[in-house]
Amino acid sequence: MSADDNRLIADCLAGDTKAFGELVRRHQDRLYNTVFRLVENAEDALDVVQESFINAYQSLDSFKGDAQFFTWLYRIAVNTAISLKRKKRVLLRIPDLQGQISIEPIDPSEASRPGYALEQAEEEQKLHRALERLSPEHRVVLVMKELEGQKYEDMAETLGVPIGTIRSRLHRARLELRELLERDETEARR
Amino acid sequence: MxxxxxxxxxxxxxxxxxxxxxxxxxxxxxxxxxxxxxxxxxxxxxAERLRSLSRRTVPIDLSETVLAEIGQLACQPRVVPLRRTTKFPLWRGVAAAAAVLFAVGLGSFLLNSPKGDPTIANNTQASIDKQPESGNDRDTSPLPRKTLEPLGNPNRDKAIVKVEQLPTPRPVQTTPPPNQGDILAANGHDSATKLEKVEVDLPTIARLHELHQEEHASALTDRLSKLRSARVELTSREGAKAFERLRKALEAKQVTLHVDPLTQARLKKPQQKTDVVVFLENVKPETLVELLQQVGNEDRMGDPHFEGAVVVKELARWDRKDLMDLLGIDPLVNRPSPIRKQGVDIRREFPEQTAREVVAALDGKGVPRPGSEPRHHAFVSHFPATKNRSTELTRFLELRQPVKSGTLQVLLLVIRHVS
Incomplete structure (x- = not known):
């Protein structure tokens, strides 16, 4: 995949804009999935992804090729999403769970089970609520770790902070998430 | 624990x-x-719960939109220079820092030295003597001359370190001297804390769905008649659908829309949130109210796309700045000049071309007949807009008409409702 990406980047730098369209098609879903969890809003996620691709295009020649294109793109998107979240921090948002976004179950056989959709929606809502309350800095490390499976080192490089900071942010994020989920479960039992 | x-x-x-x-x-x-x-x-x-969150996929293929945006921006991958040429070399900065440190160190040494040190006394005095000074600064007492002057003396540092005063920032707006009756001045406030009188232009708020009622329509017409330009803000949850309703009403009013291509692309994808601006000129207040009435009626009767409130006010300074960004010119200042009537020499025959055009116009073809209502032209863009000059914008600017008295320049905005 990386070799193909590099070829497309080279084509793009040579003036073939359509090659960049191919790069967009390759990475849009994966990027969108992560960004969606960061901004918790389908429209904002679309905007962030789109803006990230345009920024990436404009800075394409500064892409060194020593990292994967997606990692580089991901860094742009995460920073864009964090700055958006900071701007919108004061706004109260209702999670867009009934949007036109398709939800793909991890295990297709699970989807056919009666009540699966409802359970999944409830579970998502709980996690949405908890994630929403985390600060952007804490939320991003959790998303990078659990959705992208990134290591401390990669996360530190992407976010431009020391590894120790990543470790402590993730530590606080996990404990905070635990507390929020526990509070939510306690309230649900009442 | x-x-x-x-x-x-x-x-x-x-x-x-x-x-x-x-x-x-x-x-x-x-x-x-x-x-x-x-x-x-x-x-x-x-952690497992987070990992098992459903995968989200992009609802639309973004490649087309991204490429359209790139095309509109006419951007190329930037060429980043390998080394930035510095106009201010590093050694100069180091030298300046060293000079400041030296000066501060010397000053502090002299200040903290014992008063009776003759060496310092002589050196300092020598420095003092080199400086131009007023007669008041000279020590005329019979006692031995002080080698160092007490702290707080404003002239002390002159002898040791010459401090260049930075030029005072020029005030943005000069304030006239206070009147005798000015309470703030009388209380000792300086000019920096003086309050400015600000005139606030309060907006008019009308209900879109009630504009069919005569009283509301005439109130809005009256308000608009007092303006030279108007910012008309409509809010909607669905920008694309709401704009479609506005578009129909504009076209029914013989307005030709010149829509920015990127905006067209965005409007085709209702999933994308889009704020739309429409700029048009030479609009009579009553025409604008009729237009809003039509939008309101359709919205009221059918599936409502607008939130209902119409906010109207004179174009503000920042609106003009936005318009300059959008159009590349300040449309309030830069207006096409009226066409001057050329003198006609009745002794000369009309050229055949003119005669044909006159005949065609009288038949209602080609050039509009005198008295007929000319078509309006409006430029439509999403907002905030990208700074580019599309052919649609060029066409719109070419078709602008000279200012007509009693008409308005109108900036219509369809803005998403923020919950």
Whole structure:
């Protein structure tokens, strides 16, 4: 995949804009999935992804090729999403769970089970609520770790902070998430 | 109760980022502490829950939109210079810093030295003597001359370190001297804290769905008649659908829309949130009200796309700035000049071309007949707009008409409702 990406980047730098369209098609879903969890809003996620691709295009020649294109793109998107979240921090948002976004179950056989959709929606809502309350800095490390499976080192490089900071942010994020989920479960039992 | 270090070990264990020594520590901790075992299980379950969140996929193929945006921006991958040429070399900065440090050090040495040191006295005096000074600064007392003057003397530093005063920033707006009756001035406030009188232009708010009622329509017409330009703000949850309704009403009013291509692309994708601006000129207040009435009626009768409130006010300074960004010119200042009537020499025959055009116009073809209402032209863009000059914008600017008295320049905005 990386070799193909590099070829497309080279084509793009040579003036073939359509090659960049191919790069967009390759990475849009994966990027969108992560960004969606960061901004918790389908429209904002679309905007962030789109803006990230345009920024990436404009800075394409500064892409060194020593990292994967997606990692580089991901860094742009995460920073864009964090700055958006900071701007919108004061706004109260209702999670867009009934949007036109398709939800793909991890295990297709699970989807056919009666009540699966409802359970999944409830579970998502709980996690949405908890994630929403985390600060952007804490939320991003959790998303990078659990959705992208990134290591401390990669996360530190992407976010431009020391590894120790990543470790402590993730530590606080996990404990905070635990507390929020526990509070939510306690309230649900009442 | 787990210690902070033990908690860190547990979360790092969930992260999968422990070295072998730490793993042994965690194993020992789990063996001896039930609390640790419970917490670790919960943390691992939380992580699993996050990992099992459904995968989201992009609802539309973004490649087309991204490429359209890139095309509109006419951007190319930037060429980043390998080295930035510095106009201010590093050695100069180091030299300047060293000079300042030296001066400060010397000053502090002289200030903190014992008063009776003759060497310092002589040096300092020599420095003082070199400086131009007023007669008041000279020590005329019969006592031995002070080698160092007391702290607080404004002239002290002149002899040692010459401090160049930065030019005072020029005030943006000069304030006239206060009147005698000015309370703030009388109370000793300086010019920096003086309050300015600001005139606030309050907007008019009308209900779109009630504009069919005569009283509301005439009130809005009256308000608009007092303006030279108007910013008309409509709010909607669905920008694209709401604009479609506005578009129909504009076209029914013989307005030709010149829509920015990127905006057209965005409007075709209702999933994308889009704020739309429409700029048009030479609009009579009553025409604008009729237009809003039509939009309101359709919205009221059918599936409502607008929130209902119409906010109207004169174009503000920042609106003009936005318009300049949008159009590349300030449309309030830069207006096409009226066409001057050319003198006609009745002794000369009309050219055949003119005669044909006159005949065609009288037949209602080609050039509009005198008295017929000319078509309006409006430029439509999304907002905030990208700074580019599309052919649609060029066409719109070419078709602009000279200012007509009693008409308005109108900036219509269809803005998403923010909950």
């Amino acid at each position: 787990l210690t902070p270090h033990e908690l860190e070990l547990l979360t790092a264990h969930v992260d999968g980022e422990l070295n072998s020594a730490q793993r042994r520590q965690v194993a020992a901790l789990l063996e001896r502490s039930g609390e640790a075992r419970t917490l670790l299980t919960q943390l691992q379950r939380d």
